[in-house]
């Protein structure tokens with residue numbers, strides 16, 4: 268299998284040249300003026316697929332930016348791997364904080380990447396990570412043949428909510444059918460400690476509006492005689508957590524899947540220092556649900572937070588007003604077992620119930636997403652473990668991510684298959700920020716690990 272290393276070694280320069288060409292196109296999905304650049308990127312990808320000898324290479328039109336698809340079915344009895352990635356990137360502002368042009372990729376050494384890192388928007392998220400899959404396929408096609416069937420689906424709207432991907436997936440269940448989905452759009456613990464994200468939290472986003480009197484009142488004339496919506500709202504919000512910092516909405520924890528003791532042990536074995544955590548955000552003391560560690564609180568436990576609160580007078584000086592309205596935006600991060608639509612209902616019901624009769628209450632639902640969890644006893648996870656062991660000399664640590672990638676839950680719902688989040692970026696790679704970069708060794712090790720995954724997956728699948 269050292270053929271893989273040799274192939275990478277003798278094609279390094281070309282791999283980078285091709286990646287640089289891809290990164291140089293400013294495919295910022297949030298900006299209308301880049302619409303043409305997104306199409307250009309999609310076409311370049313399609314050309315790569317054609318050159319790889321893939322079949323059904325298509326640019327699928329959507330109401331927004333196109334989705335690029337290709338596949339290669341070499342044998343129907345072999346397993347099929349669906350690869351998902353995105354070719355769109357985040358906007359570049361604030362541009363003045365970039366050391367160089369964000370769309371002129373260059374290599375620079377850093378303390379974390381002494382071998383050098385590629386600096387540019389999209390270097391890591393997700394062009395660099397997505398491109399590793401194309402090069403892995405190239406290696407397999409040229410050195411032997413593909414060990415598994417492959418399908419690729421690369422979208423151009425991930426950074427703006429993947430609105431049109433949902434319809435594409437729902438309309439193409441058969442075309443996209445697979446045995447495992449492989450995604451490289453997350454990170455690993457460090458350059459030498461590989462990890463796989465096995466869980467993502469879901470989201471429920473709500474807004475509460477409390478109305479008291481029909482207009483703002485003079486607090487001298489009326490103060491003490493009517494319920495002040497801000498006072499009322501503050502009290503209601505305060506009551507949403509008990510003294511153990513548990514959320515008090517009835518039924519909120521009903522379906523939460525508790526992790527087994529051994530799973531919790533494994534989760535807590537990830538390198539984590541509470542001191543570093545506190546220092547990194549200038550905190551005196553951590554806070555959270557009693558009975559759980561900080562790692563658990565940010566990954567396997569749900570949370571409820573006020574994201575914004577407003578009402579009354581907030582300008583300069585003093586204005587003695589008794590406000591008519593008070594508002595709050597409240598988000599809840601959800602964990603496996605919880606359903607965001609059910610949580611929305613429970614939240615609304617509870618808020619209406621605890622509001623005093625002296626005010627009117629209105630609850631608005633914003634967006635949401637289901638939580639996701641991938642078990643670690645599947646052949647997909649085992650194949651990934653072997654692949655990482657081959658390349659890094661260590662098995663990956665399963666980690667849970669506190670954030671959400673709603674499309675992963677959608678894949679499970681529509682395609683009935685699990686996703687392996689094989690990410691090679693680092694937290695320090697500044698994705699979504701100025702001077703985004705991606706370590707050269709992360710890139711090349713990623714290509715090697717992905718290639719190995721295909722071989723291990725086929726072997727485990729046969730057993």
Ligand SMILES: [Zn+2]
Nearest residue numbers: 392393425452
């Ligand atoms: Zn991404």
